[in-house]
Amino acid sequence: MTRPGLVISRISRVLSDYENLSALYALLVVGGVIIGIVTLPFIGYDDDQLYPKTLDPSSSLHPYDRGGEPFGTTDVAAQYPENSPYLGYVTAYLTPFSAFLADSTMHLGTTIVSHPGGITDEILYNTRGLDTVVETSILFVAFAIAAYLFRREE
Amino acid sequence: MFNLPVTNIGGSELFVLEFGDIVNYFSVYTAALFAFALIFTALAIVSRPEKMVDIAFGGDAYYTKEIDPGLLRFQRFMAIACGLATLGAVVSGDVFNFTLFVSMVGITNIGIVAAYKNKHVLNAAFQYGIVAMLATVPLFGGAAIVLATTGTLSLWELYTAAVAVPLIAKIFLVLGVMGEGMAPFYIAKAEITRAQGAPFILMVHVSSLLVFLRVVEIVISM
Amino acid sequence: MDQVYVLGLLVVFAGVLIGFYALMRERDDLHRILLTDLAEILALALIALVATDLAEALILPGLVVGISELLAVSEVYLAKEDLRTPPTAPPFRIEVMESAPGIMALILVAYGIILSGFTGGAVAAVGAIFYFLCRGQNEQFAIIETVSGYAWVFWIGAFFIFMLLPAYWFFAVMIAGGAILVKVMAKMSLIGTMRGGEHV
Numbered sequence: 001m002t003r004p005g006l007v008i009s010r011i012s013r014v015l016s017d018y019e020n021l022s023a024l025y026a027l028l029v030v031g032g033v034i035i036g037i038v039t040l041p042f043i044g045y046d047d048d049q050l051y052p053k054t055l056d057p058s059s060s061l062h063p064y065d066r067g068g069e070p071f072g073t074t075d076v077a078a079q080y081p082e083n084s085p086y087l088g089y090v091t092a093y094l095t096p097f098s099a100f101l102a103d104s105t106m107h108l109g110t111t112i113v114s115h116p117g118g119i120t121d122e123i124l125y126n127t128r129g130l131d132t133v134v135e136t137s138i139l140f141v142a143f144a145i146a147a148y149l150f151r152r153e154e
Numbered sequence: 155m156f157n158l159p160v161t162n163i164g165g166s167e168l169f170v171l172e173f174g175d176i177v178n179y180f181s182v183y184t185a186a187l188f189a190f191a192l193i194f195t196a197l198a199i200v201s202r203p204e205k206m207v208d209i210a211f212g213g214d215a216y217y218t219k220e221i222d223p224g225l226l227r228f229q230r231f232m233a234i235a236c237g238l239a240t241l242g243a244v245v246s247g248d249v250f251n252f253t254l255f256v257s258m259v260g261i262t263n264i265g266i267v268a269a270y271k272n273k274h275v276l277n278a279a280f281q282y283g284i285v286a287m288l289a290t291v292p293l294f295g296g297a298a299i300v301l302a303t304t305g306t307l308s309l310w311e312l313y314t315a316a317v318a319v320p321l322i323a324k325i326f327l328v329l330g331v332m333g334e335g336m337a338p339f340y341i342a343k344a345e346i347t348r349a350q351g352a353p354f355i356l357m358v359h360v361s362s363l364l365v366f367l368r369v370v371e372i373v374i375s376m
Numbered sequence: 377m378d379q380v381y382v383l384g385l386l387v388v389f390a391g392v393l394i395g396f397y398a399l400m401r402e403r404d405d406l407h408r409i410l411l412t413d414l415a416e417i418l419a420l421a422l423i424a425l426v427a428t429d430l431a432e433a434l435i436l437p438g439l440v441v442g443i444s445e446l447l448a449v450s451e452v453y454l455a456k457e458d459l460r461t462p463p464t465a466p467p468f469r470i471e472v473m474e475s476a477p478g479i480m481a482l483i484l485v486a487y488g489i490i491l492s493g494f495t496g497g498a499v500a501a502v503g504a505i506f507y508f509l510c511r512g513q514n515e516q517f518a519i520i521e522t523v524s525g526y527a528w529v530f531w532i533g534a535f536f537i538f539m540l541l542p543a544y545w546f547f548a549v550m551i552a553g554g555a556i557l558v559k560v561m562a563k564m565s566l567i568g569t570m571r572g573g574e575h576v
Contacts, residue, residue, distance in 0.1 A: 018278050022288060022412075025332075027400055030396045033392045034393075036385075039320065043320050043385065046302065049305045049430070052428050083173075086545060120436070123433035128176060130176045132437070134254040137532070141258065150451060152224070250434060264449065284449065287413075287442070294420075294422065295418070297423075301430070
């Protein structure tokens with residue numbers, strides 16, 4: 001590192017070592033974030049969002065309550081509702097057991113695994129289904145890599 | 155129903171593929187990238203790997219390198235997956251979907267190079283893997299900032315003149331694609347290409363080039 | 377809302393600065409993995425700042441991508457550093473594991489199939505792990521891996537039925553429910569038996 005040379009040859013010596021790769025990338029991102037902090041006053045939140053979240057503390061499904069009725073129509077602010085003919089069909093669906101819990105306790109909403117995600121299912125499996133396809137493909141590929149490297153030793 | 159608002163880079167759209175909120179499009183530009191990716195995926199499917207020959211310096215002794223069929227099968231699988239991810243990324247009509255496809259390109263690239271037992275190559279693959287993991291931060295961060303500041307992820311809306319995307323979101327998207335596709339980090343690639351198995355290694359380069367061309371189109375248009 | 381968002385963004389940016397500055401200084405590869413894993417949380421924080429139902433749904437892919445890259449990269453790290461010493465002593469050996477009836481595994485798997493979907497997969501996986509723990513596994517890994525791969529294909533196929541032929545949604549639900557069951561079951565039992573060596 002401390003060998004003499006022109007500035008440019010010293011820089012290229014650092015760059016040519018792949019051990020420095022993540023440090024170099026981190027430097028780039030830090031530079032980007034500094035630009036981001038400088039331009040922060042020009043960033044504003046857009047109030048006209050897709051799938052907005054409404055909170056109703058009196059509901060037993062509290063943070064996940066989407067209103068509407070199962071297998072009926074529920075208003076969902078999708079980007080292109082015309083592309084999803086079954087939009088809002090399962091948004092309010094609860095399994096019988098979850099429906100029983102929702103009727104008898106106020107705390108069903110504190111657990112997301114106890115019942116289908118409602119709007120989350122609607123987004124992940126209906127309107128943005130391609131995201132889920134890619135997501136599971138990534139998991140599958142990562143799993144294939146890990147399994148291959150693991151199994152090769154045997 | 156759908157009309158591409160910006161036509162000065164990609165040309166007008168030729169074909170629209172609707173997946174709910176995600177509406178993919180083929181313009182002249184993206185269709186050309188798609189065709190490229192398709193050709194190289196087909197090459198990865200049909201091609202046979204090169205057989206490397208090492209020649210001892212100063213003598214006439216040479217030996218051919220052994221190619222493990224298991225390794226070959228795995229690499230072919232990864233190269234095809236990488237090609238499919240590239241196909242998705244170049245025609246995606248949604249910012250978040252695009253970032254997901256780009257992450258998939260990154261992880262399949264790790265897979266292609268990580269299969270070797272060569273210490274040098276593995277080390278380079280590991281460093282590359284760290285960068286690919288880091289790159290998800292600006293990548294998803296960029297998409298999230300786009301969503302928060304414009305209220306939409308669809309490129310069809312973002313391309314209209316009325317919607318302004320902040321500079322930092324664009325910087326983050328480009329940085330993310332750089333990290334996943336390794337476009338400017340050719341040092342690591344030089345190490346990686348020491349490994350044998352040319353057609354599959356080639357996929358690493360082709361995919362990163364194509365996704366980089368695509369992100370340039372996205373960033374300029376929005 | 378505007379001010380809250382900008383303030384939150386400022387905090388996350390500060391976090392990114394700290395995290396990535398640490399990565400600039402770090403030379404040790406294992407620490408790099410750990411720092412990277414921490415840094416990925418910042419991406420989730422950026423998504424969460426959007427604060428809509430859509431953001432809630434987008435966190436899931438973000439999280440999964442992070443986890444799967446971690447899975448692959450740490451396996452590369454293990455290969456690179458040659459950390460391959462198999463466990464010398466079995467991690468735990470309880471008397472009941474020799475004598476437990478195999479039918480328990482079958483019951484768990486059957487109950488998982490009745491539950492179906494993700495939860496069912498988890499329950500059935502416990503049954504499968506139970507079986508392998510008690511009986512020992514040899515050469516099963518490749519088979520389960522293949523089964524998991526085919527289940528994944530079915531699941532993805534069901535998704536495309538949802539998107540392209542929504543009229544056949546019931547058919548797709550049935551395929552997806554069955555396939556995710558098999559998929560989750562296979563993966564969990566694989567991960568459960570992965571690091572055990574010869575005699576788990």
